[in-house]
Amino acid sequence: MCGRLNIIDDMFVQALMEDLRINNSEEMLFSRFKMPTNDISIVREYNGERFLQTASWWLLQQTTYDGFKPSQFTSFNTRYDKLNQPNSAGYVAFRESRCIVIAKGFGETEKSASSTVYHDFVAENAAIAFGGLFREWHHPRTGESCLSCSIITNPPHPDLVPFHSKASPMILPPDELIIDAWLNPNNQQVDMFDELLKPALRHDFEVQQIDKPSLHNPIGQPSKLTPNDFLAGQ
Template identity: 35%
Template sequence: MCTNYVLVKTSGATQLAERLGVSHNDLIYGTNFKPGSLISIVTGSDGGHVVRPAIWWLYLQQTAEGLKPHKDFFSVNTNYRKVPKKPEYRQSRCIIPATAFVESQDGKKPHLLKPADGSAIAFGGLYKEWVDKVTGELVYSASIITLAGINPLKDIHRKSMPLWLPEDAYEDWLSPAIIDTSRLDYLLEPALRCDLMATPIDRTYSKVPAGEAFLIPSQF
């Protein structure tokens, strides 16, 4: 699931940033975020919410050139079944803003999925903090939580879908004070928060339309 997504500067992205209490100008924008990319995450703190740059790959390894994605752990996603055992679920939750994402069936027939109403998506994720021993800098890394598959997407990606947070859950998800995750477990049920426009594309990275777009109704 979701190893490629998009965040472009739209009114939906601006509105999501405002809802999260951060500046849309602090977000990293792009049309081709892929594993290992530098992305924007929003985290909670005692002073409010903060936008941070993060490597999209939760587990890093120290190299002579600095911190890099750990080649033995493909960790852009974290499966919901493993989440309860992760200390990050209790201590280091984040939101990853997006305006569209790509899904495919067994690596074939990719589709670009984006909210039909022009809104932005708040993916629920986990993050880690690292200190780069080469530069001494603090480095963040992140993954998107993946849930069970959902029926409306079964013909596009049957196995799983990303955790898409509802607006009324943003504060609790980002709150460092909430370490009793039983309050959040209801969010680990798959849901489409609004109607999606699905466009067949030629390839995940190029995203050239390869067919007519169609509507997928919301389900939650």
Template identity: 35%
Template sequence: MCGAIGRVTDSPFVKALMDLLNIPFNLETDYNIRPNAKIPIAIGQNGVATGIEANWWLFQARTENGYTYDKRYKSFNTRKDKLMTNRKTDFMYNRCVVPASCFYEWKGNRYKVEPLDSALAFGGLYKAWNTGDPESPHYSCSIITLPPHPRFSHIHDKSLPLMLLPDEIQPWLDDSFHDPNYWQETLQSKIRFDLRVVPVDKKNPSEEIGEAEIIEAD
């Protein structure tokens, strides 16, 4: 489960990824972004990466004041096994990229996980909800999670978030490309980058409190 992410805006890797995704870079550093937060994501529109703002919780509920997260469904993540079943249409037509610097997992301690020399481009799904204004839908999103990886299980033994390689970002956002079978290799549970893992303070995740380890790419 990916239940919190971080974004460090002065990172050159994050800046480069935001530029690639056409996300205006007027964001603040946030080390503790949690589900249902409004986050920048990129979707494909007419073959072009387009930055938008979305609620990090795929299923939304309509209220008098707009939309909020639907408590009936814990949908800030979408498991791989759902991509060919009840989330297949979203997987074919509504893929998105969620940029970040790191993510966090909890297993006894809280751990920060970050690539050594890049930003993170999480593969995700999005939905556009009717607001009554076709020019301004309400967007929501989830991060796709894969089955656990044996060399990551001491950090989290339930799942691993989908982290896209640089050459996968453009086809992932290609809104004219709808073949779900193309992504079988991408959806394998692999360590795709060298990852730095370090315990951090549970309430202040910007504070590292232990020795870091490196989990090398497969």
């Protein structure tokens, strides 16, 4: 799920950064096409301040002689049902280092025995606040530090199943109390986030089938996805 991100610079992305009270919004890494292992911007809170930091979109990193590289274990997404398993990669991060990934849209891929189909989703009159996790890594030889991150995935959303049948992204609601609790690194009462671990798309989307994510050539006409759940748009 959510194997690519659309992080363009538009008025809704800028408005979301302002709503989140980010102090260094000029450092946002913009790109129409971000894929796993790319560097992306995450929103985190430290000492009561919110700011953007650059993180590798692959939560698990492996130490090399002079740096880090993505682990062999796929970790650009973290499944909702792994968050409360003590030995999982996201267990500690879910309690101590939650973040937000801001985007204008995302991409989904649906594979079958005979084909692979790609769709892009762009939020209409909105920007998306994905619920994410991050980890900090320190190199034992060089002293280098780096951040990595993942986006949490929930069960499939009924309206997303035709495009991707396995999962849906965690999209946070524009609720100041929830956002404050999510970004607070001292808040380890994760049971308060149980409702967030249910599928909810929260925005209307323009949906476009494309040939390949790297080329982004449209196939047919775009359609509109209006989520059929009471949380949409809230």
